[in-house]
Structures are given as structure tokens and as C-alpha cells.
Amino acid sequence: MGAEVQVSHLTKKFGKQLIWGDVSLTLPAGEISVMLGPSGTGKSVFLKTLIGLIKPDEGSVIIEGVDIASCSERQLYEVRKLFGVLFQDGAMFGSMTLYDNVAFPLREHTKKSESQIRQIVMEKMELTGLIGAEDKLPGEISGGMRKRAGLARALVLDPQILLIDEPDSGLDPVRTAYINQLFIDLNAAIDATFLIVTHDINTARTVPDNIGLLYHKHLAMFGPREMLLSSTEPVVAQFLNAQRVGPIGMSEEKDADQLAAEAGFSMPPLPPITRQLEPSNGMQRRAQRPAGQWCRENGVVPPPGSFEDAVTAPGAST
Amino acid sequence: MSLGVVAAPARVAGGLFAFMLDVLVATFRFPFQIREFLQQAWFIVTVTIIPTIFVAIPFGAVIALQVGGLIRQFGAQSFTGSAAVLAVVREAGPIATALLIAGAAGSAIAADFGARRIREELDAMMVLGIDPIHRLVVPRVWACVLVAVALNGLVTIVGVAGGYFFNVVLQDGTPGAYIASFSALAQVPDLIQAMVKSMIFGFLAAVVAAYKGMNAKGGPKGVGDAVNESVVITFTLLFVVNFVVSAVYMQLVPPKGM
Numbered sequence: 373m374g375a376e377v378q379v380s381h382l383t384k385k386f387g388k389q390l391i392w393g394d395v396s397l398t399l400p401a402g403e404i405s406v407m408l409g410p411s412g413t414g415k416s417v418f419l420k421t422l423i424g425l426i427k428p429d430e431g432s433v434i435i436e437g438v439d440i441a442s443c444s445e446r447q448l449y450e451v452r453k454l455f456g457v458l459f460q461d462g463a464m465f466g467s468m469t470l471y472d473n474v475a476f477p478l479r480e481h482t483k484k485s486e487s488q489i490r491q492i493v494m495e496k497m498e499l500t501g502l503i504g505a506e507d508k509l510p511g512e513i514s515g516g517m518r519k520r521a522g523l524a525r526a527l528v529l530d531p532q533i534l535l536i537d538e539p540d541s542g543l544d545p546v547r548t549a550y551i552n553q554l555f556i557d558l559n560a561a562i563d564a565t566f567l568i569v570t571h572d573i574n575t576a577r578t579v580p581d582n583i584g585l586l587y588h589k590h591l592a593m594f595g596p597r598e599m600l601l602s603s604t605e606p607v608v609a610q611f612l613n614a615q616r617v618g619p620i621g622m623s624e625e626k627d628a629d630q631l632a633a634e635a636g637f638s639m640p641p642l643p644p645i646t647r648q649l650e651p652s653n654g655m656q657r658r659a660q661r662p663a664g665q666w667c668r669e670n671g672v673v674p675p676p677g678s679f680e681d682a683v684t685a686p687g688a689s690t
Numbered sequence: 691m692s693l694g695v696v697a698a699p700a701r702v703a704g705g706l707f708a709f710m711l712d713v714l715v716a717t718f719r720f721p722f723q724i725r726e727f728l729q730q731a732w733f734i735v736t737v738t739i740i741p742t743i744f745v746a747i748p749f750g751a752v753i754a755l756q757v758g759g760l761i762r763q764f765g766a767q768s769f770t771g772s773a774a775v776l777a778v779v780r781e782a783g784p785i786a787t788a789l790l791i792a793g794a795a796g797s798a799i800a801a802d803f804g805a806r807r808i809r810e811e812l813d814a815m816m817v818l819g820i821d822p823i824h825r826l827v828v829p830r831v832w833a834c835v836l837v838a839v840a841l842n843g844l845v846t847i848v849g850v851a852g853g854y855f856f857n858v859v860l861q862d863g864t865p866g867a868y869i870a871s872f873s874a875l876a877q878v879p880d881l882i883q884a885m886v887k888s889m890i891f892g893f894l895a896a897v898v899a900a901y902k903g904m905n906a907k908g909g910p911k912g913v914g915d916a917v918n919e920s921v922v923i924t925f926t927l928l929f930v931v932n933f934v935v936s937a938v939y940m941q942l943v944p945p946k947g948m
Binding site for chain 2: 420423425449450452453455457459460461463464465466476477480481522525529
């Protein structure tokens with residue numbers, strides 16, 4: 373069962389430089405959330421703050437009643453057992469084979485026998501498609517495989533919260549589509565709370581239940597997927613549709629001249645909202661909601677053509 | 691600006707000291723990582739034992755040559771053996787050990803931790819609920835201490851034997867005089883202080899290397915910088931500590947009368 377993550381008024385500075393300030397959101401238990409943002413907006417820093425690798429300057433992160441930002445080191449190590457984290461490059465232990473890497477958390481934290489460990493490890497390796505690569509060292513395999521191995525290791529302790537840092541960086545579109553489908557299937561199977569940090573729009577449009585957007589040192593918006601995909605808020609619409617027109621520039625922010633030059637133009641119409649990915653085995657995810665439900669409930673008219681067919685959307689992967 | 695000049699080194703020193711306390715606290719946390727300890731001890735032995743022998747032989751020989759020449763001018767050849775005690779057992783043993791532990795073992799530890807830091811392995815380990823200080827640093831530190839003591843014994847034996855060889859075979863000293871003068875000055879506390887010194891050196895070298903490696907930043911260049919800094923800091927630290935321990939020893943243990 374997933375656990376809820378409550379983030380309130382979180383602020384992080386490196387020296388005098390503000391990374392982001394006053395970020396408040398709740399990752400609902402058992403749902404998939406995506407954190408988006410232009411490069412260099414501190415998405416990875418945010419993820420590391422959630423697991424206590426980086427201490428925030430202000431605010432709190434509460435998981436099962438424990439505030440990660442202010443709890444003792446010992447409590448922190450306890451709470452972290454709820455987490456599975458997939459780092460950008462997998463962060464495999466270079467001196468161990470993939471099998472030993474995946475078995476590592478079990479050997480350290482449980483008193484299971486080697487045969488029990490073998491059973492669990494092989495199950496997770498099969499899930500991530502790594503059968504046959506058990507004896508390889510992390511240096512000998514491709515980036516995509518390292519990522520899947522990192523995922524297998526993150527899953528081995530049956531985490532309640534899964535944090536995933538840029539699953540699509542360095543992967544081709546087909547592998548990205550597979551790994552996205554894997555997240556959906558995993559969520560259906562283990563019901564954990566997922567947070568995926570990415571700047572891949574396709575992932576953001578098709579995978580999550582909730583989307584958040586970090587921009588210009590604050591959280592621009594966080595909410596259900598359909599709320600952001602139907603939003604006409606310039607920053608959100610620009611980013612989710614990968615346009616040049618809008619407040620986000622090449623550097624962190626466009627200067628006044630550029631914005632003034634663009635003032636005459638209106639934002640292009642929103643593309644249709646694609647259907648969310650569904651579990652491949654026909655299972656129903658607990659957090660899954662019927663397409664268009666949020667829009668109906670909140671009286672928002674989705675862009676024409678929404679939810680009709682996944683193929684109509686630009687860059688849809690399935 | 692003026693504050694930064696004072697604050698930056700103070701912060702490094704403070705961080706290092708805090709890290710050392712963390713290591714000491716984590717040492718007594720159950721379970722002690724025996725397997726990692728033995729593996730690391732063996733690894734450190736393999737990288738240090740050959741260089742140690744090659745450093746120790748000329749060390750003993752140079753002392754025998756230099757002091758032998760000087761002592762002959764005084765007409766006190768019968769005391770060359772005593773030079774080996776003072777020089778090799780008390781000072782050269784621990785210092786040669788320190789150089790090798792810092793240079794060979796320390797650099798390997800710093801490079802290993804540095805690479806783990808920039809590849810996010812240490813983060814991954816912390817996230818898996820495992821304290822890298824307890825799991826990785828503590829076994830390496832105590833492996834270094836153990837190996838440093840053993841290496842000190844090796845340097846002492848090889849150094850004294852080298853001195854004996856040069857003195858007796860090449861400088862026409864007499865075996866009897868060498869051994870007699872050796873045992874006239876040598877006492878058990880000399881050996882004990884050398885062992886204590888090498889334990890301290892092994893501990894400091896491993897702690898500094900681990901600290902620097904774990905705080906490496908900024909990609910592959912950061913790892914190189916961390917290794918470089920750890921070796922330089924360790925060398926400096928060890929020579930200062932060596933001086934302090936020697937001074938304290940001189941005050942505490944009276945020299946043996948002849």
C-alpha cells in the first residue's frame with residue numbers, strides 16, 4: 373500500500389541562491405505523480421530533499437507522521453526503508469554483479485535465506501526484463517539496462533513510495549515507452565506512490581495521475597493530470613506542449629524585450645488530451661479515474677478531440 | 691572576504707573532526723562488517739606490502755651508511771647498532787608506514803569513495819537505509835589500522851636487517867658490536883610507541899581519505915582533486931602528529947642507561 377507524502381512550504385537555497393521556495397503539495401497515496409520543469413530548476417534537488425539526502429532550509433516533508441526535514445538520523449534511516457529510489461544513471465554498485473546489486477538490500481535488511489533471496493531477486497529481474505544478465509557488472513551493460521537494474525533494486529524491498537529521477541534520459545523513445553508502461557503496470561501491481569521527475573513531455577502527458585510544474589524558483593502548479601493538460605496558464609501550456617511562445621525562454625526566464633515582442637501573440641490552442649496509459653494486463657489501477665472525469669466534475673471543456681484516441685495526440689507513444 | 695579566509699579551513703577541519711567522531715560512534719554499532727573488514731585489509735596489504743619492503747631496505751641502509759660514516763670519525767663504531775634502534779624502530783618505521791598507508795591505501799580509498807560519490811552510489815546506499823559510514827568507512831578505517839601495525843613490524847624488521855647487512859658486510863662492522871649496542875639502547879616501549887604511532891597514522895590516513903572521497907564534487911575532476919587533497923592533508927597531518935607523539939614519548943619514557 374502506498375504512503376502519502378505531504379510537502380509544505382519547502383524552501384531550498386544553496387548559499388544565497390534560491391533553488392525553489394515555498395513548495396507545498398501532497399503526493400496522494402498510491403497515485404503516480406510527475407514533477408516537470410525546465411532544465412536547471414532543481415527537480416533532482418527536490419527529489420533528494422524528499423528522501424532527506426539534502427536538508428531544506430525551511431518547511432517540512434511528512435511521511436507517515438515523520439518529518440524528514442527535521443527528524444533524527446536514526447529515524448531517517450528507518451523512514452527510508454519505505455522508499456525505493458531510481459537514480460538517473462541507476463547508481464549501481466560498480467564492484468558487484470547485477471544479481472548482487474539487486475540482492476544487496478535484502479542481505480542488509482532481512483534475515484532471509486539465500487534461496488528466498490534468490491527467488492525474490494529473480495522475480496524482480498524478470499519483471500524488469502533482466503533475466504540472463506545476472507552475472508554482468510554495471511560497467512558492462514547499456515544505460516537502459518542499468519536503469520532497469522536500478523529499478524529492480526529499488527523494488528526489492530517492496531517500497532511504498534517510489535521516486536524516479538529522469539527515467540527517460542539517455543533512452544530511445546521505444547525503451548522510454550516500455551519503461552513508462554512498466555511504471556503503470558508496477559503501480560497496478562504494488563499500489564505504491566510514484567513520483568517521476570522528468571522533462572519528457574510525452575511521459576508527462578500519458579503516465580501520471582498528477583502533474584506538478586517547477587518553474588522560476590517556485591511550484592507553478594500541481595494537480596490532477598487533466599487539470600494541467602487543459603490549463604491555459606501560459607507557463608503550463610507552454611511547457612506541456614513544448615512551444616517557444618510563452619514566458620519560458622532559453623535561459624531561465626525571457627527578458628522583458630522578448631516578452632514584450634511576444635505580447636501581441638496569443639498562445640496557440642491546446643492540443644487534445646490523450647488517454648492515460650493503462651495497465652497492459654487489463655488490471656485496473658486503484659488510482660485510475662475514467663478519462664475526462666476531472667474535466668466533467670470541474671466544468672472544464674477539454675480541447676476538442678480529447679480522450680478519443682491516443683494516436684491523435686502529438687508524440688503519443690502507444 | 692576576511693571571514694571566508696578564516697572560516698573555510700575551519701569548516702574543513704571541523705567537518706573532518708565531526709566525520710572522525712561519526713566513524714568512532716559507528717564502530718560500536720552492531721553488526722561489525724567483518725567480511726568487508728577482511729576484504730579491505732587484504733586489499734590494503736596487497737597494495738602496500740611490496741612498496742614497503744622496497745622502501746624499508748634502503749631506509750635502513752641509508753641510516754647505516756650516514757651514521758656509520760659519522761660514528762667512525764668519532765671512533766665509536768661499536769655504537770652503530772644503536773643508530774638503527776633510534777632511527778628505524780622509533781621513527782623510520784612509523785613514518786615509512788605512514789607514507790605507504792597514505793600514499794597507497796589512502797589514495798585507493800579516496801578514489802574509490804570519490805567514484806562512488808559522483809556515481810550517486812553513496813546516495814543510493816543511504817536511500818536503501820544503509821549508513822555508508824557504518825557499512826564502508828568503519829571496516830576500511832580499522833583495516834588500515836591493522837595493516838599499519840603489521841607494516842610497521844615489517845618495516846622495522848626489514849630496516850634493521852638492512853642496516854645490519856650494510857654495517858656488517860659493507861662497512862666492516864662486527865656483528866657482535868652491532869647487536870650489543872642495539873640491545874644496549876633498545877627497550878620494549880620503543881616498539882610499543884612505534885606500534886601506537888602506526889595505529890594513529892593508519893586511522894588518520896583512512897579517515898582523511900574517506901572524508902575527502904565522500905565529499906568529492908563536480909565529476910571526474912572532483913575525484914582527482916579529492917585524492918590529491920587527501921594525500922597532501924594526510925602527509926602533513928602525519929608528520930605533525932609524529933612530532934607530537936615523539937615529544938610526548940621522550941617525556942614519558944626515560945632513555946635506557948648504558
